[in-house]
Amino acid sequence: MIVPLSLFSQTLQQDLDALLAAAFKPDQPGGALLVVEGGRVVYEKAVGIVNLELDEKLTPQTNFRMASVSKQFTAMAILLLEKEGKLSFDDPLTRFFPDFAPVGAHITVGQLLTHSSGIRAYESVMPDDLQEQLSDAGVLALIKGIDNTYFEPGTAFRYSNSAYCLLALIVERTSGQSFPAYLRKRIFRPLGMKDTRVYEAGKRIKNRAYGYARDESGQLYFSDQSLTSATKGDGGVYTSLEDYLKWHLALQTNRLIDLEEALDKVNAPLPGNKGRYGAGWFFKKEDGLEMFHSGSTCGFSNMVIRIPEKGVMVAFFSNIAGNHEAFYPIFDRLRKAGILRSDIRAWHEATD
Known part of the structure; x- marks a missing residue:
């Protein structure tokens, strides 16, 4: 449930609506944004369609290929x-x-x-x-x-x-x-992530978006699979905003494991004092734990950000490749509002 506008700036909501409208057209592949603060959903919206051949709208229940967010x-x-x-x-x-x-x-x-x-x-x-x-x-x-x-x-x-x-x-x-069976048994089913799947060749993934990319002239073309799209451990998970919220809430409550403790136990420093990497996350602890990961593949772009102590999570999924430029203005606006802490563009580009 989305909290009332009185608790989430109506101006901020209007600004996010406008930024999404500027980034995506309703009749083309697009993106889906989820903002959680204090453990509550404060913004959730999808703009665009799952496939140019089918006039089916993206929704918070649409599955996107996570690429490296799968890690x-x-x-x-x-x-x-x-x-x-x-x-x-x-x-x-x-x-x-x-x-x-x-x-x-x-x-x-x-x-x-x-x-x-x-x-x-x-x-x-x-x-x-x-x-x-x-x-x-x-x-x-x-x-x-x-x-x-x-x-x-x-x-x-x-x-x-x-x-x-x-x-x-x-x-x-x-x-x-x-x-795939292990993730279903130990992670997805216990957390109620009923629509999340690991890609398996020949098996259909229900309610999924299909990937696109832009050519040099900016025209969209179908770009859903490549020769490396069937590897699982590095990028094979499909999930939705709705299911990813369940994952975030489980991490917040240590439902499966104490992630912060695990990050302290097994991590590696990034060159140039750009933070650390552990357990599938880039993270730093300058003002409390802050973590993010991006995912890019031939037809999808994704970014997830968490600030556990504030109960903050931002997830942005798009079925357009190389589309992180569409994300940054939204992250900047959320930073201005005090929801996000770091300059995500700078952090992402420093670790890319």
Whole structure:
């Protein structure tokens, strides 16, 4: 339920309405915005359509592909397994993948979680003649024979999709369940996230938006899938504003795990004093915990921001690729209103 306008500035609501109207047209792919303050929904709106072929409106119940926002769910699965004593952050890669190159003995689960492993990017070794979508197992096959890293594991930060694909496989090998099944059983169902899914080739995702991109002239074209759209651990979750709110509220109440405690336990510093990374989040603690993550893929752009001590969460999902420029004016307005704390554009660009 959205709180009355008396508790949320009518001027601010009008400004957000105007900014969304400026960013998206009602008859084109668009975006959906959710603002939570003090644990209450204070603004929720979607503008645009799910597909140019179907005149179906985006709603707070529409599922968007999360891209790298998915990493927080992969990380939570690992945190749950660690809490149960089924794995350790210090476990080497070779515990789970015995045929990995010798360097795998020096790469730990914790380093995969924090992008500090130095493991090779699968995007850099994909064959030019690849015809079918790559899977997490396909990522492992591509990189397991490479006996070198970008740097000595644990000594630097380099954002890694490969790492999170391997984490999804570690979830499977540790739990004995498929990655989608584990997330359904341990996260989505317990939290009531009834429409959230992990993409599985050949399986339909209900009530979903389809992705688009813009060409050089600004014209929209269909851009829903790529050769890397089937990997799960680094970007395979689809969710809606409605379900993501349930996730946020669970994090607020430590329903699954104490996330702040986990961030203190396993994190890595970013270069240039730009904060830290842990458990699928960029975060900093200059004036209390503040965290964000973006997600970008061939047809979607997403951003989520949380300030736990204020009960603040902002989620902005769009079915247009490379669309973060549409987000920043809204974040600036929320910062001016005292809801957000940091300059999100500057923070995002510094970590991109």
